[in-house]
Amino acid sequence: MLAWSVWDGFETIGLDEMSAVKLMNRIDTKFLFPLSRLTELLERAKRDYRVQVVDGKPVAAYDSLYYDTRDLYMYTRHHDRQLRRDKVRARNYVDSDLAFLEVKHKSNKGRTKKRRVRIPTSDFADFKQNPEAVSFLRGEVPFAMDDLLPQLHTVFNRITLVNKEKTERLTLDVNLRFDNVQTGRKDALGPLVVIELKQDGLCHSRMKNLLLDFRIHPFKISKYCIGTMLTNPAAKHNRFNQKLVRIKKMINQYAQ
Numbered sequence: 001m002l003a004w005s006v007w008d009g010f011e012t013i014g015l016d017e018m019s020a021v022k023l024m025n026r027i028d029t030k031f032l033f034p035l036s037r038l039t040e041l042l043e044r045a046k047r048d049y050r051v052q053v054v055d056g057k058p059v060a061a062y063d064s065l066y067y068d069t070r071d072l073y074m075y076t077r078h079h080d081r082q083l084r085r086d087k088v089r090a091r092n093y094v095d096s097d098l099a100f101l102e103v104k105h106k107s108n109k110g111r112t113k114k115r116r117v118r119i120p121t122s123d124f125a126d127f128k129q130n131p132e133a134v135s136f137l138r139g140e141v142p143f144a145m146d147d148l149l150p151q152l153h154t155v156f157n158r159i160t161l162v163n164k165e166k167t168e169r170l171t172l173d174v175n176l177r178f179d180n181v182q183t184g185r186k187d188a189l190g191p192l193v194v195i196e197l198k199q200d201g202l203c204h205s206r207m208k209n210l211l212l213d214f215r216i217h218p219f220k221i222s223k224y225c226i227g228t229m230l231t232n233p234a235a236k237h238n239r240f241n242q243k244l245v246r247i248k249k250m251i252n253q254y255a256q
Contacts, residue, residue: 006039007058011050013162015096018052021166028112031195031211032219032247034254035174038193041210045161048206049170052160054095060158061094062173065125065181066224067148072235075151075228079236083108086141087224088148092124099124101133103140112198115140125150152227153179156194163206168199170207178227187230191254192247194223219243 033041051058067088068074077085087104102116117136119127127133128145137145155177161170173196176189197207211217221243228235229244237244 002039002042002059006042007051009046010042010058011164012053012058013050015052015054018160018162018169021162021169027110027199029197029199029208029218030220030222031197031216032250033172033193033195033211033214033216034250035191035193036254037214038172038174041214042159044210044213045207049161049163052162057095058159060096060160062156062158063092063094063124064154064223065090065150066152066154066227068151069143069147070149072151072228072232073143075225076236078222078225079239081239083110087222088137088141089224090119090124090127092121097121101127101130101136103137105140150181152224152231153181154223154227155179156223161207167203168197168205168207170198171196173223176223176227178231180227180231183232183234185231187227189226189247190251192250194226219246 052060054060067090074086074088083106085106089102089104090099091102092099099119099121100116101119102114105113105115107113115136117133119130119133123130123133127137134145137148155175156173157175159172159174161172162168163170173194176192176194178187180186195211197205199205221240225240226247229237229240230247
């Protein structure tokens with residue numbers, strides 16, 4: 001995917017130091033970026049950003065399983081532009097051999113707050129037999145456990161950057177693949193990178209300026225919503241139609 005030479009000259013940061021930049025209560029800004037220009041973006045980011053390494057590797061494998069109700073309540077609230085909304089997922093940080101049950105709360109102020117509880121990796125695909133995980137989730141969302149079904153399995157590789165002032169964190173997700181548990185359909189973003197800029201407030205961001213240089217503008221949508229649109233024909237998506245057309249156009253454009 002990327003030549004090892006792209007990491008030459010990058011300052012690094014480990015997991016322990018990165019823990020101070022978790023930004024669990026934050027403002028997220030998302031972008032879609034062509035994979036073909038990722039090396040160029042990283043080269044230009046070296047001066048202002050450090051790259052996270054785990055066991056000497058700057059690219060980490062992630063495995064996520066999103067849960068929702070049978071009628072996709074949480075997805076539909078996002079689609080219907082409800083400001084207050086939640087997402088529930090199990091996430092396996094493959095290279096760290098860590099798994100968590102995570103809830104992301106979006107407030108009407110546009111801030112995202114993430115809460116999570118660690119679970120054994122063996123519980124990743126089915127946390128409902130874990131009393132601690134069930135108790136945690138009952139305190140976070142107003143759903144009975146039987147109402148939550150595994151909906152979308154998402155796997156990808158992630159590059160994580162942090163600015164040298166430690167006021168923002170940047171994730172770049174590549175090789176995104178979606179597998180819908182309920183419909184059996186699969187899809188992928190292929191030549192696209194999902195970039196998420198996470199800031200504790202609207203402070204200046206060098207990365208936003210870099211992305212503007214590439215003529216890349218914010219794209220308001222989540223990986224869960226993208227994957228659901230692409231793999232579940234029954235999911236409501238009329239308000240996402242323009243975004244879906246744009247995503248497919250970009251996939252075709254950059255696949256060439």
